[in-house]
Amino acid sequence: MDYVTVEHVAKVPKLKDPILIEGLPGIGNVGKLAVEHLIDSIDASKFAEIYSKDFPPQVFINPDGTIELVKNEFYYWKAKKKDQRDLVLLTGDYQGLSSHGQYELVEKILDIVEELGVKEMYTLGGYGLGQDIEKPKVLCATTDVHLVKKMKKYGAVFKKNEPGGGIVGASGLILGLGKIRGLEGTCFMGETPGYLVDPKSAKAVLKILMKITNIDVNLSALEKKAKEIEQIAHQLREMEGLSGGEKSEELRYIG
Amino acid sequence: MDYVTVEHVAKVPKLKDPILIEGLPGIGNVGKLAVEHLIDSIDASKFAEIYSKDFPPQVFINPDGTIELVKNEFYYWKAKKKDQRDLVLLTGDYQGLSSHGQYELVEKILDIVEELGVKEMYTLGGYGLGQDIEKPKVLCATTDVHLVKKMKKYGAVFKKNEPGGGIVGASGLILGLGKIRGLEGTCFMGETPGYLVDPKSAKAVLKILMKITNIDVNLSALEKKAKEIEQIAHQLREMEGLSGGEKSEELRYIG
């Protein structure tokens, strides 16, 4: 096994000018939730698994009692209508643990998508605000200036100097290393409190992606999950209330 | 010396369809205790040592004053009866310290056992519950669905979504990376409080292995050790009692 290894599990048909959509674990798990929901909705086909020596030395256990080495997964989807585009989708259990591992992983990801003909990429993540958000906005950053105007039309928000720390992790690195290769890309960051998984923020991100891809995704499952999470958040707030105000203040800023 | 180096210390006779049994240090040292007890009981023969640059830069001191570089150790055992199978056994001082080192170590382990003809593997570990356990159950996860049914018959327990965090470390990785190579395997996890070495849990794991391997192991030494540990645990609890209830509450959740 190489440092980063690709296992092809199915043959990929010829894709026509495909788009990459990436969502790996991160703040609020916004990107991962969005891409997994999209994969399920459009019934995309898995074609490759990525293993890395920089992922944790860990297996997960399936409901049937079998184990799975932690990994990233690539899917493809062929366009069904004329105004749609073929898709390559990436999600997974982990990002690389170290800086070095992140760079190696993203380089391999870019090798794969370039070979499939990808020239346009969308990376999805969360933007942690550390406070409750009624209606999460979707912030945006791009590889090229001409994309900024385009993404505003789709409803994405550009805020000068936000996020101030830039974008850390695969969503940023795919654009940064991709830009050097001449690939275009946009990162959508759904606003999120950041201390629980956030299907509401994932939904906001998907709504913009639906406009870009002309794919109609049923969001009701995400909405249901969002309600469940809201109930859990409500219960946590009540528990905080019982144990005194100071603690609640602290909790609000986790994440 | 390579990153992971194998030193063969004895020639291995031709093994017939051997089974790998692995037990390295971990929670409650359950796996290591079990495999070391098995090696002693059946008088298995050491044939190789593994050194790794990802083990601590450390030597241990033998009772005679000589030093030993920290290592893993491979043993073999030839079946004595018709209903038994040849064994390859692995134990050692450490697992790899880093993710990268764990992957390199396990890849080397799999290289060695594949060359010896191993197709069936058992990895042993502890499942830390953070509380006292009267009668430890042995949880189980496998590479293949058909093994689940088989292992239940031997007394192993499958609990959906347990362990929730999957299996971290060599016991998981041997199955995960082995599965990719087409090897079959099962991980047995003995329930353990997790804050002391746990011969009682090791005994529970060995009892299942005895049924699988048709090897009769005298467990009295483990039982004696278990009683000693119980006394130590008892003393610790009394000390907690003297220093107040709150502290005892904390201690219960260590590990």
Added chain:
Amino acid sequence: MDYVTVEHVAKVPKLKDPILIEGLPGIGNVGKLAVEHLIDSIDASKFAEIYSKDFPPQVFINPDGTIELVKNEFYYWKAKKKDQRDLVLLTGDYQGLSSHGQYELVEKILDIVEELGVKEMYTLGGYGLGQDIEKPKVLCATTDVHLVKKMKKYGAVFKKNEPGGGIVGASGLILGLGKIRGLEGTCFMGETPGYLVDPKSAKAVLKILMKITNIDVNLSALEKKAKEIEQIAHQLREMEGLSGGEKSEELRYIG
């Protein structure tokens, strides 16, 4: 991409006996502030970017909404007068995160500057004192004894056994690894409280560099920044005052 990768973004004209001036992020950001100010003042030309797998997996966001992979940047400047020398300038977003990464980065930096004919190097940094400084002195260390006398004439200070911990990071390593290659160099360390960016200290360092390079740099922008920082420091001290004297004592020694 290699572990450390150089992207040439412009052709460098033939340089005549050029001097390297380096200022990467560090204590008080003294070195980075000084070199960036110099680059702006003399309108130096960027000719290369350095990426490293040991930088954080991060992109920064430009004011126009586009992203930039974190990097180091090389500039050159051709002398305008007879008593000036051609310059190679280095600044950037980060130093290497790990020891290994620092060594790899600095080796690559030295490869580049040696190819450009650099034989004389100045590395800039801060010397954190953890207390307010009315008039920051500029400490100094060199690769060769004959430089000590020379630098004293320019106003740099040599204090025996200071800094006691030597010089940690790129500013030290460029001299240390450069010395092995036969390059000469001097590190200037501006005294700084060390808990905020320190344009006043950067100005003190630049003043010495101006004498060495015979380049006239307008320092008013640095002076303006220094006044802003002084105001912020003043406000912080007042906030400390309100929250009690003990806390102020602690804050003084951060950095």
Added chain:
Amino acid sequence: MDYVTVEHVAKVPKLKDPILIEGLPGIGNVGKLAVEHLIDSIDASKFAEIYSKDFPPQVFINPDGTIELVKNEFYYWKAKKKDQRDLVLLTGDYQGLSSHGQYELVEKILDIVEELGVKEMYTLGGYGLGQDIEKPKVLCATTDVHLVKKMKKYGAVFKKNEPGGGIVGASGLILGLGKIRGLEGTCFMGETPGYLVDPKSAKAVLKILMKITNIDVNLSALEKKAKEIEQIAHQLREMEGLSGGEKSEELRYIG
């Protein structure tokens, strides 16, 4: 520069069956103090410097204002009398920072000493007890059983199960990796409180080495340093006394 690089700074004359004596920084700096004192006393000649990308990215500053990259240093010494042996001596600023770096460094050290014909090695270190010691004993561990008896005659002490954690760092690893190469060696560990540099413990170690090597070393400089340290320790204890008994209790167990 390789990961570990050797710079030969002088030609080594033909050595006759030389002994390696190693003392790198560690608990109480016992080994480093002892070897540096020996090098000074016998006026050994430096022949090589070792640099490593796993040392900190740091230079130290000499009293004359010049910098030195952190390194390890090799010296040799030709026997002056018939009952003496040629020596190879190793000391330095740092051990490797990571496990991997320690293994790489020690492998390189062994390459060098094997080439010089070394078959017998002495590694020196401290054994931290965390309490004041009137007369430090020198513990001992060896690569081979026949050395145990020999070292006892020289006054070294073997305590079963001590140090319980074995020997961590270069002093252990040189013996452990050397043993695999067929080299013989002994580690001497001077007992030390461990929270200050300990010339008294270094003296105890050197006394045994003097018997082994038949070299007469003037220990008065070490004795003078030991008295200075004792005064500092006395002052620290008084300061503890002033600030209350509890704190003194804590301090006693640092290291």
